[in-house]
Amino acid sequence: MILILPDKSEITLDVNGNSIEALLVTRGISPLTVLVSRGDEIIPEDTIPEEEDTIRIIQVSHGG
C-alpha cells in the first residue's frame, strides 16, 4: 500500500490485515487529526485497505 502523507511524501507499507488507523498509529499519526481518502473517495479510518491501494492522508488543520 502506498501512503501519501500530508506533506505529499509517499511511503510504502505492508497492510498485513491492519486497518488504516492501525497503520497511521505505527507512523506516529493520530487518526483523529486526519481524514483519509482512497482515490477520490473519503473513507473511514477503520477501513482495511488492499495491498495495492493508494491512501492519501489529509491533515485536519487548525486555525480556521
Added chain:
Amino acid sequence: MADNKKILCSQCNNPAVFLDREKKTHLCKDHLIQSVEEEVMRYLNTISDLPETIGIAFSGGKDSTALLTVFSRIKADIPCRFIALTVDEGIEGYRQDTIRAAEDTCSKLGVKHHIISFSDIFGSSLDTLVSESDRNACTICGILRRRALEILAREQGIRVIATGHNQDDHAQTALMNAITGDVKKVFAGYGPSTWYARRIKPFARVSEREVTLYAMLTGFFRDLPECPYAITSLRGEVRTLLYRYEREHPGAMRNAALCEEELREKLGGTFRREPYQTCTGCGWPGSGKICQVCMVLRRPSLDNDPHQVREQTR
C-alpha cells in the same frame, strides 16, 4: 469494527465516509452533511431573540467556511439573515491565502462580505506586533481580533456574531482553563452585555473532523496552510493531549466541552465578576483601568493615543 470490504453507512447502504467513534456507527456523505446541518439547526433553535441579521465571523479557514456553507444551505429554515465578517490580522504567508479564499467563497455563496484589518484600526499587522512584544502570538491575536470583530460588527449594525468554534475547540479551552487555573475565563462573556455583541457557536457539538469533512463534501474545503503561530501555543499542546486521550476514551472531548458549558450555565449567575471599568486608553469597557487591547498596544491614556479616534469613529 474493521472490515476489508467497503464500509457502509449505518443509516443506508451507501459507502461510509465517517466513523463516529463514540456511537460506533458510520455515516455516508449525505448523512454526514445532514447530521451537521441538523445539529446547527438544533443549536439555533435553542437561541432566543435572534435579530433580523447576524454576523458570521469568517476567516476563510475550514471551520468558518463550513459554518457559512451550512447557513447558506439551510437559510430557508433559519430565522435570520446573515453576513460574513472577516478580520485580516496581517500574518505573512498565511492570511493572504485565507482572505482570498474567504472572498471567493462569499462570492460563490452569494453572501455579503465585510473585511477589517489590524493595520487599518491598530496601525500595525500582527506580525509587527508579535515581533515587538514578549507576549505569546496567540494571546495578542486573540485580544486584538476580538476587538476588530466588535468594531466591524458595530459598523454593520450587528449585535450577534456566530463563530466557527467546534467541539474540539471547546474541549481544548476547557482543559486550558483548568491547566491555567483561570476560573474567570470559564465565565467570561457569560450573561448579557449592552456593549459587546453576543456570540453564538453553532458547531459547539460538532467535532473538528466532522466540520472538515462537511467542508470537503460540500465542495468548499481548501487545503490552506496552518497558522504559523499555532504550533507555539499551549492550545497546540493541549490538542495533542486530547486527541491521544480521545482515541482511548471516545467521547472525552465532548464530555470536557459539555462539562464546562454546564458549569457556566449552572453557576454563571452566581459567579461574582468585577464590574467593567472604562479603559483610559480607548474608552471601551474592560476588566481594568487599561484594557487588554491597550496593554497589548501599549496605549497609556486617551490623550496620548493616536489610534483612539480612528478606532472609535472608523
